[in-house]
Amino acid sequence: MACPLEQFSNLDIWDEKTRYFLDKIKYQDFNTYGFIVDRVPRGCGCILENLSPQRKGHITIWDARWEEGVGSQGLVVLYAYDPPKESKISRLDLIKADLDELGVGQARLYQARHWKHHPYVDSQTLKEGFYEKINQIQGRDGIFLTGEIVSGLSIENAIWHSKYLLEEFFF
Ligand SMILES: Cc1cc2nc3c(=O)[nH]c(=O)nc-3n(C[C@H](O)[C@H](O)[C@H](O)COP(=O)(O)OP(=O)(O)OC[C@H]3O[C@@H](n4cnc5c(N)ncnc54)[C@H](O)[C@@H]3O)c2cc1C
Structure with a gap:
């Protein structure tokens, strides 16, 4: 999923904590x-x-x-x-x-x-383990999360993260 993840926080595929974290995503x-x-x-x-x-x-x-x-x-x-x-x-x-x-x-x-x-989350949400949770659920039910909130700002970072997912989970 490379779309804005907070728009899909209500899906049944997530556990409660994932829904909580996705709802915390904010924008400038x-x-x-x-x-x-x-x-x-x-x-x-x-x-x-x-x-x-x-x-x-x-x-x-x-x-x-x-x-x-x-x-x-x-x-x-x-x-x-x-x-x-x-x-x-x-x-x-x-x-x-x-x-x-x-x-x-x-x-x-x-x-x-x-x-x-x-897209970003505030420091409290970071402390609560936002990225640990994202990493934990990568690949669950065949779903991978990517895009700016996961990879960081810039097109190059988005590409690097997609490459990381491919190497880690597919090759
Ligand atoms: C004005 C501006 C200038 C920038 N200039 C640069 C630059 O010069 N160099 C650089 O490296 N980075 C630049 N960036 C940052 C770069 O654009 C982002 O870091 C990068 O595009 C993030 O990739 P992404 O895949 O997360 O999001 P996006 O590229 O925004 O892709 C998200 C996709 O999700 C789709 N989408 C949205 N809602 C839904 C939905 N409900 N269902 C399905 N799909 C949906 C959108 O149509 C879009 O295609 C700039 C950003 C902005 C806003």
Whole structure:
């Protein structure tokens, strides 16, 4: 199973503890924004001070992928978590204010996408044995669990974990 596991925590195939653990999976609310700007910056970068929980909602990473557009009008992709629920400013207005502060005037929104990003469990659930349980039930009734919550973030990690399952249980 490589789909979001918490959606299937109610299946009869699980024991009670597995159901409990799968229900504990949470996500980060993450956004990507494509903006057309007049002067595309080179490459990509991270705004380190915006990585703190107090700065949630502000731009964390910017990315200009196409070398030929540098210095002229083109697309920049920005990444940001959702602002806290109590924030009075909308997530898009926060980004626009950041762009103004960075001196990027006249940025035009091309597209915005919201993602449920980076599944995780909190430290209490880790202490209670979330991953020990996942490992214990791998292969039970011919069912294997994989995907980001098991392997960690990134496509490469997902591939490594699938390879591990193949080598451990099938060859
Ligand atoms: C905006 C963004 C940018 C990223 N950039 C990078 C990057 O540059 N490099 C990198 O390595 N990683 C990147 N990642 C992380 C990477 O995408 C994930 O780590 C990886 O895709 C996780 O793989 P997965 O199989 O767990 O989940 P997914 O790839 O999300 O696959 C889950 C699958 O389950 C399916 N599904 C959902 N619900 C159901 C259901 N009810 N029934 C059946 N199927 C269902 C979905 O359609 C999907 O195909 C990025 C993530 C995001 C959100």
